[in-house]
Amino acid sequence: MVTRAPYRRRTAEQDTFLARLFVLPTAGYVIVLVAVPVALAVAYALSDVTVAAPRYDWVGIANFAAVLKDQVFWRALTNTLVFTTLTTLVAVVGGSVVARLLFAKVFGRRVVRVCVLLPWTTPVTLSSVSWLWLLDPVYSPLDWVGRQTGLLGTGASVNWLGRPTLAAACIVAVQAWRLTPLTAVIIMTGLAAIPASVREAARMDGAGPLRRTLSITVPLTLPVTAVAALFCAVFSATDMAVVRILTNGGPTHATEVVASWAFAKGIDGGNLSEGTAAALFLTPVLLAAALAILRAARRVELR
Amino acid sequence: MLLTAVRPARRQLLRGGALLTAALATGCAHEDEGAFATGSLSGGPAEAFAPPDHRLSGSLRILMWSHFVPTHDSWFDAFARRWGSRVGVDVTVDHIDLGQIPTRVAAELHAGQGHDLIQHVAPLPQFEPAVLDLADLVAEANRRWGPQLELCRRSSFNPRTNRWYAYAPGWVPDPGNYRRSLWAAVGLPEGPSTWDELLQGGTRIRRTTGIRLGLGMSQELDSNMLGRALLWSYGASVQDAQGRVALNSPETVAAVEFMARLFRSAMSDEVFAWTAASNNHGLVAGQLSYITNSISAWRTAQRSNPDVAADTYFRPALRGPAAALASYHLLYNWIIPKYASGAAAAQEFLLHYTANYAAATYASKLYDLCAWPALTPDLPTWLGRDPFRAQPPDKLALLADAARWSADLGHPGPTSAAVGEVMSTFVIPNMFARAARGEVSAAVAVADADAQLRPIFRRWRDLDA
């Protein structure tokens, strides 16, 4: 007991020094490159600045008030919440399944793994352009298959992106398709970290694979799954490429999200201060969602 | 390490893939010559050069769009460099996708550094505080070549501040494109000339052949343009001549009701989520009987579906109860930011470019038209006998007086930043779309759109004050 105390003191001092050494460079880097622009962005939102930039006049919260009065913004906010929630659900559930499949010993598993990774490894601008053709009202291969199998009449097409609800479903589907490999990889690496002893013990108990999954691996990977859900939510909520390329927010703002609307208003339209104000509305919403996910995960973890 | 990890099975796969590629490379088909439009076109007009008034030096950095005709970009890049070497200026030209130009310009203006001369395919009134007033340049151009085309002048001048926020040497018209065989079958071989003819003919074509017509009501460029064309034809407009919001009027409601009827009779709901390329696709695939577009759709068809191209003809703006007016398809705006060190060189280059606009028109396959028509004396000849294999050769002849039936975006008022924001937020296409889909009545759609416009106009007006 006597020999223990000095050992802990030594590492306590080392710990502080090490912690500072390990964390401060990162914190400094991120603060300069992110926090400073964020502060500037907040300054924009509180002014009447435009894309042409030279003048700065304080207007207080007038922009935020204007954004809240904008019907299109409310549509965009609702869409963002709905799309993000659905995308995250699909991608996390799908990713959990795929993560286990990535371990599975199936015939040709190397090819299977590459195939499963592909949606995430393409730059989002390029994969969205591919989907533009796949959902084209004239040339869509999906429509062609429908026509061949008789599900669609001759010359008919589904008009995937021209119908409000269907277009929204397509956006969610493309986002989920794109993000599932990401959640799968994150969960997969979490699964790999489960000590072999735990799994062996479960198998010895005679539990079937499904029971093992539900009662052992799911709770153990819950922190990692929560992180995967968090990233999925953040990446789909702040993404504007898929919407801009596929529908540009249409039809009649049915697929408009805050990120695309803020850009259309602020950059394309020149109304920078109002666009920035709209984009900043996302942050507290995402923060609330993030905290909720993390708190739920921690509660399960502690149990 | 990677090599040793490559198992025999994978090596076999690689070998198979290599064989497949080799097979493709040797025994496969080729596109027609001219499918890619690379290199430069032969037969263009000679290049004129006038030495600049003052000695130039330094560098000139130009940013412009990737022209839909690649030969134009090859010609332009070489043209700019030739000029640069003659006057002692180091010229570089960068191209980006047209949708990305406003983003890039905003970034450069905020950084206070970037290109000296930037071109966009639509007016840029929102950047007026940060760019040079080009009054002298425009005055010099008018002195040399006569008065500028009215719609180009109005799309580069702010009457409220009396400043020229851009230089507009060229534009692209937006005629109607129709399929002659289909329209001849319903008794209109020259295509529709009024909106009512469009409605009746289009309906009959749809009933007999199932082929629809396509007027976009989507959040994209073409929809903005044709929406305004319809409004003007009915005597309606977004703003009045003084720049005040004037959308909510019986004329506008009539126009919206007409569009709703047109949609129900002759269109499908694909038109609600079109991209700028969608009406091109529909035409080339033979699935649309009428669209409004520049000649780009037909030029594409020349390469990918020559039968449709031969059957596609052009019409000027459709006539409505009040007028026959269409918007332009593109309007070139060149701006010089205040931070530009190469401003003098930029202005001299613009004069040189304008003087040689005939070459630009030719290199763009008659897509770009000049704001000073005297500079393109061969244009009527070219339009009457297309150097690029139009069938029949005089297909483009009607574009010779396209300015007569084209108007600028803000018509009858000025093209202001408010007008630009209205464009970027797609108020007009969505107004038409909501009524066409029956979500709301035409009157409500118009009233809602009007209510959306007012805060935008008020804000930009407050800024100006």
Next chain:
Amino acid sequence: MAASQVRRRRIRRRRTGRILVHAMAYGAALIGAGPFAWSLLTAVKLNRDLYNPTHNPLWFHDPPTLDHVRYLLRHTAFPTFAWNTTWTGALVVAATLLFAVPTGYALARLNRPWTASLGTAIFLVYLIPPSVLFLPLSEVVSRLGLQDSAWSLVLLYPAVTIPVSVWLLMGYFKAVPGQLEEQALVDGCSRLGAFRRVMLPMAIPGMVAVVVLAFILSASEYLYALAFVSPTAQKVVSTGVPTELIRGDLFYWQSLQAAVVLVALPIAVVFNHLLARFVVGFTAGTMGIGK
């Protein structure tokens, strides 16, 4: 009798289990790679084959052609773009690992009073959409003289990849059993030594995930690349390809699909190799799936 019945039932259950797993695996592969298979086919189609809506989009009606792939490789600057994406991505990954690994460890294991709030703060900062940040950042970039250089991306992208990587690694470091580290400390290692000798090797799956994530985030990013880099020689794939192959309302569809395949496939193959080597084989046994 009963024992053999039980055994037969177990064998049957295992077989249906195997069939089910195979079906799901192939189904997932089809969903993931279906669009790419289509891209591969489309990249070698003739115009008159592709632009005819009656033709089969899933196979060839006219013979295939390499003209469009040749156009991509020879008449656009695609090789330059691909090279720029690769080297900026590699540097961004290196920078991300360099910053995020120690930080993730410190926030997970070194319990200082400020680590919890800093961890949250680092993540918060990521919730601002880049569409808001890119304008203020243009000022920073130009003041550093990095405007129009691909190096501006190497400087900026880690700010995007580090926060998420820190959070990812925090999870992995937390999952390492405390006894392993305690053991090393008792054996006389300093904290830094324990970190290097015990924690790092245990967190290799997490680091692989960070490599995959950071590279793809870097290759996928387009807004900063658009705002800060305009010369063709410095562009990356995500901005360069649309510029050269989307001209107004004309899309060079076949060349675009060729670009998609040429970018996505090598990345997927390399990452699959990384995952197979460092993650799937990481543990002593398999998950017992499909056995």
